[in-house]
Amino acid sequence: MTTVPMKPEEFRATFQALQRELSRVIVGQQDVIESLLVAFFAGGHVLLEGVPGLGKTLLAKSFANTLGLSFRRVQFTPDLMPADIIGTDLVVERDGRKLFEFAPGPVFTHILLADEINRATPKTQSALLEAMAEQQVTVSGRTSVLEEPFFVIATQNPIEMEGVYNLPEAQLDRFLFRIFVTYPSQEELATIMRQTTAANLPVIKQVLPSDTARTWIVQARYLVREVLVAKPLEDYVVRLVMATRPDVADGLASRFVRYGASPRGAQAMLMGAKVLALVRGRVNVSFEDVDAVVTHALNHRVVLSFEAEAERRSITDVLHDLLTPIQQHQRGGATSRVPAAAR
Numbered sequence: 001m002t003t004v005p006m007k008p009e010e011f012r013a014t015f016q017a018l019q020r021e022l023s024r025v026i027v028g029q030q031d032v033i034e035s036l037l038v039a040f041f042a043g044g045h046v047l048l049e050g051v052p053g054l055g056k057t058l059l060a061k062s063f064a065n066t067l068g069l070s071f072r073r074v075q076f077t078p079d080l081m082p083a084d085i086i087g088t089d090l091v092v093e094r095d096g097r098k099l100f101e102f103a104p105g106p107v108f109t110h111i112l113l114a115d116e117i118n119r120a121t122p123k124t125q126s127a128l129l130e131a132m133a134e135q136q137v138t139v140s141g142r143t144s145v146l147e148e149p150f151f152v153i154a155t156q157n158p159i160e161m162e163g164v165y166n167l168p169e170a171q172l173d174r175f176l177f178r179i180f181v182t183y184p185s186q187e188e189l190a191t192i193m194r195q196t197t198a199a200n201l202p203v204i205k206q207v208l209p210s211d212t213a214r215t216w217i218v219q220a221r222y223l224v225r226e227v228l229v230a231k232p233l234e235d236y237v238v239r240l241v242m243a244t245r246p247d248v249a250d251g252l253a254s255r256f257v258r259y260g261a262s263p264r265g266a267q268a269m270l271m272g273a274k275v276l277a278l279v280r281g282r283v284n285v286s287f288e289d290v291d292a293v294v295t296h297a298l299n300h301r302v303v304l305s306f307e308a309e310a311e312r313r314s315i316t317d318v319l320h321d322l323l324t325p326i327q328q329h330q331r332g333g334a335t336s337r338v339p340a341a342a343r
Contacts, residue, residue: 028188042271044176045152060113060153068210069110076120082127086137114154132174178300227274228284256308261301268297
């Protein structure tokens with residue numbers, strides 16, 4: 001296998017440059033920006049969840065522009081069909097003969113924004129499954145490979161109940177991270193208002209040249225996989241995932257969790273932690289790197305029980321109570337206070 005010549009310092013500098021550029025147009029949301037970049041370089045996909053007007057679409061467009069990659073947006077609606085996403089065979093006439101010719105859909109791009117993905121029917125949502133999992137699509141028995149990198153940014157509105165179709169667990173599991181986009185603070189809101197109503201709007205600058213962007217990203221993703229992970233770190237990730245499984249964990253998990261995280265949860269944590277290690281100037285993963293991504297990696301892979309819903313416990317609250325004792329024990333604070341719900 002060929003060794004990638006990229007140095008960790010180069011990756012870190014470019015990652016921080018991308019952060020700074022996105023922060024020029026996306027006010028606040030520093031954790032969202034960092035987590036989006038982490039997921040991209042880890043080779044996964046992202047589900048952004050938040051109420052309308054928080055800049056999710058703007059973030060996706062700006063993200064593609066800074067990287068110098070192609071971008072397509074699909075507005076998901078109840079009448080959207082799978083062919084509208086992956087493409088279809090069209091009848092064309094050539095040399096007096098009628099032939100079928102494949103017309104590629106918007107999925108054939110580098111950055112795909114699946115806007116309001118939960119408004120489409122499950123049949124249409126599932127059209128993305130093969131593309132997200134295997135980076136290919138199959139139409140009429142013919143398989144077409146998508147160009148690397150391929151990155152899906154899906155958005156959904158958590159407050160609407162009518163006219164939406166909840167994403168099935170199989171689809172949710174294909175996302176590396178689910179990132180909650182929260183309201184801006186008072187100061188951030190004032191900045192947004194001032195910045196977006198001025199005569200000169202901020203213009204995003206391209207950080208990676210278009211002609212070398214794809215090669216650079218492939219090298220960066222290879223570098224991420226080379227980051228070292230010690231055996232205690234692997235064991236730590238396993239313990240965190242196992243703590244969400246009601247079939248093996250006692251107490252809180254058996255009460256508030258119906259289905260625990262899949263192995264993809266462990267993979268997502270480890271890959272995200274590897275990216276953060278490089279960003280933080282290390283070539284080995286630390287426990288802090290894992291803790292920084294654990295919520296994004298698991299909050300869509302754990303299905304709450306009816307008891308948790310009856311007590312109006314959020315997935316964030318349940319994960320906190322499940323994982324905090326393990327995290328405290330790892331830091332040497334096994335004697336620290338354990339949340340009451342976890343006793």
